[in-house]
Amino acid sequence: MAVELGDAGSLALFLAVAAMGAGVVIAGAIAYQRAQQARLARIRAWVASRGWSWTARDDALAELLGTRPFGMGDEREAREVITGSRGGRPFQAFRYVVVDHSRDSKGRRKTRREDFQVVWVTLPRSLPALRFAPDDALQRVLTGLGWGDVDTESHAFNQRWRVSARDDAYAHAILAPHVIEELLRPAWAGATLVIEGRFVAVVRPGYPDLRTLDGTLERLEALTGTIPPFVLADYGR
Template identity: 25%
Template sequence: MNDNPPTFLIVIGVILVLGIGIGVFFWRRRVGYIKSLTDRGWAFESSPTLAIANGLTVPPFGLGFDRSTDEHISGERHGVPFQVFEYKCQVGRFRVAAMRLQLPLPELFLTTTGARPGAQAAQQQSTGQWHVLSDDAEFARAVQAGAGEPVTAFAQANGGIDLSIDGDQLVVLGAPKEAAELERFLDAMVAIARALDPRALDGFRRPEPERWVGFYRRPHWQFRDRDDTLMSVVEVTQGGQNHRIVNVVSCEVGPLPFVAFKHHWQTTRTVTSTDSNGHTTTRTETDNHEESIFDMSLGVPTPYLEVTGNRALGKWFGRGDRVESELAAFNDRFDVRSDVPKFASDVIHPRQIEYLMQVQPIPFSMGGGRIRVAVPQHDLAVIDHTVAFMYGFLTRIPEFVWQDLGADAPDFDGDGRPGPTLYSSST
């Protein structure tokens, strides 16, 4: 009788031993890496939230909806606060180092690799072996005059530089992972940060950035990757299950607070089928649904008013009465309905009609202090267009209409006043 174990058991045993050995190796390596950071007095978080990017909106930040963070290191270097983390967005994945400056400054890029994807700043004259992008030529010259020497030293030590000024933070892409290399990288950043002397740059000071996850060149817009609390605030499709509200864009300052998001949910249905032998079976199938929502708050209750394309049955069906203008071309193009026809006639006056004919907007309705726009998709370009359209529409509503509603005409030029806080997350 052969007492030797079968060959396949030996193979399995070897594989298990190798697997355990490899697992132990990587675990010890990971523990050693984290210790090399914490021994320097730095904190490490393996799965940080997007909140670590609060206040950062200059590319690669502030772009699109697909954003995530990973591997967060934070601490101080020579008294200057910093953070290093992995950042993923629609234009790529980056290892970012951000260091606090002594004052908030205008947007600027200084890089040996060319313009960053998504950046809109203008190209400026360079005093070194780098590209400079800024909308303020005088500020670009001041930065290069003050920080040119440490920037050159950084680029020589690291084989180039990809730097930006983002509010009150200095951001450099390409931070190394290993602690000793990162330490040298941060030391070179400190030299640049200190060279941005407040005494020389105070004339370029900007307002403190908002401490939220925002959007590039949209200073009042906030981003949340998910916020299911909006189910109880904004009208959405009910029924079904597994409701999710994702990619939330909200604005809560100025006269026109709005929120836009994608709403996902599921429904189930029972399907019965009969095979060729007459056997009947039933099964449950799940259907996935989504809708794009754009909801704006007026803060002033209004009668119901809707403006849609000229629907085939629009003259006979719909909420309220159909209101026609004296312009036949407008009546052919649009259906206007309201439960207070005079309100509709006051709002859709000749100058408003001219605007609507020119813009050809997608359907929208207003009532009870809210405006709902039937956006075709959840997209930043669509949101930009919708906000611009609603601004044009609402600024053309005569002042006496607002007075009849018991309110002053809103300050549509915007003065930074907080609007009604309707769309903030409670989490």
């Protein structure tokens, strides 16, 4: 036999279900917060074990470069910053967060966040901006802004990378055979490489994976070591 609830009973049932739903949401939020705290604690302990330093947030780092994906969005954040040195070579690694605000057709404000993992080292002199990336929408934007798409004599390299620069001669000067050979290594797959000022930065989408940090630093060291010295002399400042 079916049991019918009156208005009061229906309201009580609705409130009970709503309370249960709110409880699940709160419990989920608490669990997520605890998991994040545990993750950050593990990161801090690991960083300390390497003799490096850790900073929760330093947004000034997010404004140092302007070559995409740097400089995008309405707001930029640098979180979970690791500062240290490897083999005597200083580096920084951090989670780069791009925040965009927009409104839908009804005028409601929407916020979109995108995370990248950044690792960079520095050069002895500042160089003009140069970007190496897989073919993507950002590459087409740069082309529209006057950045040339530079080809090399290596078909394999041209298939993997799109090279953006405002000065083709400068790009070709950097693209010495040893640089091309280095950038064809599997370890660079899926990465974007930005040279701007004194920074050489590797950028990948998503949260940082510290298991890859040593390998990324090793490849950055190898890459910067293959840049021809005359490039720093002729184009550096």
